[in-house]
Structures are given as structure tokens and as C-alpha cells.
Ligand SMILES: [Zn+2]
């Protein structure tokens with residue numbers, strides 16, 4: 297929706313999400329590969345040589361969602377939302393990245409709504425604030441979206 301700079305997405309799991317697009321976003325990083333934790337350098341469990349050499353047990357590999365580094369569980373124990381990257385729910389972060397996230401960075405940039413059916417197609421009429429969803433259950437629903445897409449749409453529909 298150009299006027300309100302919002303994007304509406306529907307999912308096959310039934311979720312309807314309204315994204316605030318009026319803000320710059322950061323692209324999520326590629327996940328890096330490593331045979332040992334990129335923070336504490338402990339070996340991952342397939343790194344038999346380093347496990348043997350250092351007489352330690354290998355650890356599970358995880359990834360920090362902000363920097364993409366391959367890290368162990370201990371080095372990625374922090375959780376936070378990070379909406380500028382699209383993470384509206386808490387995700388795994390390494391200590392360093394967690395420290396860089398300020399409170400204002402956690403301001404949600406999307407709202408979530410329950411479609412109550414598995415949506416396979418959708419269309420939207422922004423001028424009237426109406427959305428239609430078709431589900432895999434063959435149900436067609438018409439939604440009054442005027443309450444969720446913000447009343448700043450300047451094209452003259454009145455909330456119903
Ligand atoms: Zn580690």
C-alpha cells in the first residue's frame with residue numbers, strides 16, 4: 297500500500313502480517329560455516345581432530361541471526377527481537393551483537409493477525425481497505441482492514 301507504506305502478507309499457516317515499510321531495513325546475513333565456534337574457538341562435534349588434540353567434547357553449532365557467525369550455545373545464549381532485519385520474534389544472538397541492539401531498535405515494525413484459515417491466495421483493495429483471502433479449505437473471507445492498516449489512507453473510505 298503506497299500511501300501508508302505498508303505491506304500486507306498472508307501465510308499458508310493462517311497468519312496475516314502488516315509490515316511497516318516506512319523504514320530502512322537491513323538484510324539478514326548469510327550463515328557462516330566453521331568447524332569451531334567463531335567466538336570461543338571450541339570445536340563443533342564433527343571436528344574430531346580438534347576434539348582429539350584439545351581433549352574436549354565437540355559442541356553443537358548455532359548461528360547468530362545478526363552477524364551470521366557459527367557459534368556454540370554458550371556464546372549465543374542471548375535472545376532479542378531485531379525488527380530492522382525482520383525478526384519480530386526473539387532470535388538467537390551472539391554476545392557482541394546483543395550489546396549493539398538498543399531499546400529503540402526493538403520497536404516492532406509489524407503487527408500480527410490471525411486469519412483462522414490456511415491462506416493460499418489474497419488480494420487487497422487499498423482504496424477501500426478491503427482484503428480478500430482464499431483458503432485451502434475453499435473458504436473465501438473478506439476482511440475490513442481499515443483498523444489495522446492505519447487510518448492515514450487518504451482516499452476517503454470510512455471505517456466500518
Ligand atoms: Zn563458543
Ligand SMILES: [Zn+2]
Pocket residue numbers: 360361362363364365389390391392393394
Ligand atoms: Zn552476532
